[in-house]
Amino acid sequence: MKRIRILLLCMALCLTACTVRIPEAAVEPTAVPEEATAAPEEATAVPEEPGEAPETGAFNTEMMFSGTTFDGEPIDQTVFADYDLIIVNVWAEWCGPCVGELPEIEKIHREYPNVLILGVWVGDDLDAAKTTLADAGVTYPALAPVGGLIPLLTRSMYIPATYFFDKNGDEIGGEVIGSMDYEEWKATVDNLLG
Numbered sequence: 001m002k003r004i005r006i007l008l009l010c011m012a013l014c015l016t017a018c019t020v021r022i023p024e025a026a027v028e029p030t031a032v033p034e035e036a037t038a039a040p041e042e043a044t045a046v047p048e049e050p051g052e053a054p055e056t057g058a059f060n061t062e063m064m065f066s067g068t069t070f071d072g073e074p075i076d077q078t079v080f081a082d083y084d085l086i087i088v089n090v091w092a093e094w095c096g097p098c099v100g101e102l103p104e105i106e107k108i109h110r111e112y113p114n115v116l117i118l119g120v121w122v123g124d125d126l127d128a129a130k131t132t133l134a135d136a137g138v139t140y141p142a143l144a145p146v147g148g149l150i151p152l153l154t155r156s157m158y159i160p161a162t163y164f165f166d167k168n169g170d171e172i173g174g175e176v177i178g179s180m181d182y183e184e185w186k187a188t189v190d191n192l193l194g
Contacts, residue, residue, distance in 0.1 A: 063077055069145070081167050085166070085172075
């Protein structure tokens with residue numbers, strides 16, 4: 001009986017995520033505009049004394065990016081400052097669990113105005129991806145991986161993969177691999193917002 005439970009648990013986990021192979025070209029560093037690569041002075045602040053915390057408010061330069069959403073709108077890391085929580089959800093149009101949770105994520109987007117959701121697409125067919133988003137009623141920004149978003153693609157070979165950041169671009173909480181329903185999304189967001 002114990003073996004059956006373990007087998008069922010393994011099967012359930014396999015059904016909540018898709019395997020993804022990111023093409024090598026997608027993970028090569030891309031050119032980022034000069035002004036986006038220059039770190040603000042406070043980002044390089046070093047504690048004066050051992051154990052002293054560095055200045056707060058400095059943006060994590062590893063998360064800098066500049067791109068265009070599927071709607072043609074420019075977007076970069078400066079949008080983080082307007083939100084208490086940033087959710088980066090990596091997805092593809094051919095991934096059933098990814099597509100299945102899009103309406104759940106959209107509900108979170110509508111319910112939490114202080115949370116920014118970025119859909120980072122790693123699929124094969126941009127037109128199909130745009131249709132998938134429209135069919136799911138998604139209104140949050142979606143884009144192909146650029147700049148500081150690219151390293152997230154190499155952290156997991158499964159999608160959907162979700163990462164959480166604060167307004168300074170620092171990762172908070174743990175990553176979530178696999179899809180979540182609305183109640184799981186809500187509990188996760190409420191927990192991270194404190």
